[in-house]
Amino acid sequence: MDAGVLAQYAFNGLMLGVIYAMVAVGFTLFFGVLDVIQFGHGDVVMAGAFVGLATYLGLGALGIAVPAFAVIVVACAAGFTMALAGAFIARYLVLPLRTAPAFNTLLVTLMLGSVLRELVRLFYPNGSNPQPFPRLLPAAAINLGNFTLRLDSTILLVTGLVTIFVVNLIVRRTRLGLAIRAVAQDSETARVVGIDFERVVLVTFAIGSALAGIAGIVYGLYYNEVNFDIGLLLGVIGFSAAVVGGLGSIYGAILGGFLFAALQTIGSVALPVSSAYNNVFAFAIVIMLITWKPTGLIAEPASERV
């Protein structure tokens, strides 16, 4: 196979990996701090993309058309609104069910995802059809044989990696991050030493959801199209990636995200079936990986006190 085509596949895989990693980091943060899986997280990504889209259209209506400015406003709008949404979800849906069986939280967050999907499908103009996402990044490109290195894709890749890096920095190096890690390790003791448990949870959900919102923008800018049901696939793969890397570990989530993207890319290159089977393949991998390593490739298995 031509090196250029391979390079193109590899780059696509990297982009996919960054997006999956951004989603997976959210899952892992939520699990770390509250032992909870927010099954609607993928749909938060989708909601962020649509908020960004609406913001862009709003800017257009106001006559503002400078792309560089627009892209920053769009990204900030998505990140900010999803941060608020995340805090709302934590405060009213997840925290109240802290003492209930885990199945209840599972249901509530799953239904939340469904509600988000339907809200967009029903109330966004023409919501049941794919929406074109504007090209807001410079379109310069370098041709290297069959491989076209585009500036906008590179910017997106870098942006994705930078946001993950920033989140990791927050968690590893700030006082807030210290509080998050303390709550993740032992919420009882964290409370005893004066950490505001609820506030930490809300902030964690806000950070994870903001990351998801920005991931939605990255998705939209890369594929130039968003659809109301992209959240389901992203959520399932993001969750699986976080699990495979070990729930609670940010590095694991990143690794898992890129691993999944690699598997999907290799699958679409190597298997002689049509690209329509891509998703089938992806989900089959999910099932097999979870079966093989139910507790992840990195983290230790949790042990229960008998």
Next chain:
Amino acid sequence: MTFGGLTALDALDLDVAGGEILGLIGPNGSGKTTFFNVLTGLYRPRAGRVEFAGRDITGLAAQKVFRAGIARTFQRSRLCLPLTVFDNLMIGNHVRLQRHLAFNVLRRGALRREFDANVEASRALVATFNRRLATRLFDAASALDMIDRRRVEICRALVSAPRLLLLDEPSAGMTHGETRELMDDLLQVRAARAELTIVIIEHEMNVIERMTERCVVLNYGEKIAEGPFHAVAADPRVQEAYFGQATA
């Protein structure tokens, strides 16, 4: 038996004679519950052998260990709280029940007879323990207080007529009065089944003193003393394990 880098049990040689009541004591973290867990198949030991009634049961699954005749209670109460007392007891008796789907769905008359027989037997068992509790057979376990729940747990372990009964801190969380009541009940049950072998893990020394004929002391996964309670209590190594080194 190791957990990661921590050796929880190391070269523990223990013999239990049939029909005796053995106490297993030691400071927190000395490996007592781990020992029970290895015995009952919840953990696999890295090395060593477990022999029961002439049979090697090392590394067998928990279900097989139970069928061999070893039943236990847990340090943390593990009753199914939404279920009734009778349901909990029948979980303990499950291996002796007719478990085939066809029987349970189609032969309701025969199931009824088995049900009635087991209700009778459960009432009798619980009554030997505590007459009042026997009238509450169909109350939810969640409606019982702590000491009644402990009684039900011990009954659940006894209902299948095991040969070896492992009790893990039966008096945990109870007042002195409640503990004394529970010990009275246990001695009563023991009186009715002289051939039952019991191993009790306890922190409450009154229980050990009163109930056991012999005890074994663990520290850091090793046996450091063995013998009747009074002898063991006076042993300087045991005292050091519990209280630390004497100064001067």
Next chain:
Amino acid sequence: MRRVAATDRRARSVSASGLVAVVVGIAACGAWLWAFLATDRVWLVAALLVVAAIAFVLVPRVDAVGAYRDAFARHRRVAVALSALAVLGVGVALYDQPYPLLMLCTVLLFIVPCIGLTIQTGYAGIVNFAGAAFFGTGAYTAAVLASRHVPHLAGIVAGGVVAALVGSLLILPMLRTRGYYAALVTIAFGILFSTFLEVNNALGGPQGLKLPGIDLVGWKFNRDVAVGGERASFYVNYVVLSLALALAAFVFARRVERSWVGLAFDAVRLDETAAAAFGIDIARAKILAFTLGNFLCGIAGAVYSMMQGFIAPNNFTFGESLILVSIVILGGLGNPLGLVPAALVIVVVPQKLQFIQEYRFLLYGVLVILVVLFRPEGLLPRRAREYFAGTLR
């Protein structure tokens, strides 16, 4: 001698009044159901819903309810038979109205996979978000077999069997994973199933497959029935079949729950470690529950597909699995009786109130969220195991 006779007489009169209460109660429900299905008028639908809501809120607070429940328990067989008769009666009363009959059949046929999910999740604690996939497996099996002229009864049973077999593909993941991970596996499988059907043209692709109506030992279901001088809609045939299926599933699930098998399921759900320590075979229990549930989903799917005459991959998506789960949660996890009002709410109300039809997925989601937050035990909470009538004392 006289005192015994007096006690006997009192017991008999209590029993008789209990029986009357049962008959009256079931008749009232039957009348409600008939009115609810038959009407087109929004105000009547709303009124009936309000009456039902009041009943649900008030009845538990009335002292007599305990006695009422006892009456039902004591006259259990009569109650079940009468309920079946009541539903049949409603079907007969609607004999010439195909649309309400179709709704009745759909409700009955949705209750069956929900009973399957109840066995899996409510009893054994196995999370299954791929119920629609197993329902669809039964549907497609029936379609394929019917096109090869396999007798329809065999095709329906085969639908259940194939669904159970497909479920066995997930056994290893289900046994090795717990909680969230198990949920993920079934979600992934559900999406994989409908996506696979859409891409794979061997099974009709996105256009779907057509099916003939049921033909049971010569009795063609898709032919209107002439009785006396009247013509009854052919859906009456399906009402009888669906009712029989729902009744069988209900009695089966109740017998499973009120037995040592149901007890093992509960033990596995509530505390696997303790269950294993007392000799219960965890794997066997989970496999049994999962297989039984999937079988029920498959059978119902087979009958449903032949009734509809046409199936497509987008009938069996993750969204449909969520509908089934919504019915189970709304009804009260672990109580098959609760599935009846829940299915009526989720299946029929959007049809009756056409203006919410388009928003129904959104409303289901919000409804389940509210139920889980504020009344997690559902409409009819699960009660303590009463192995046989009157044994909870």
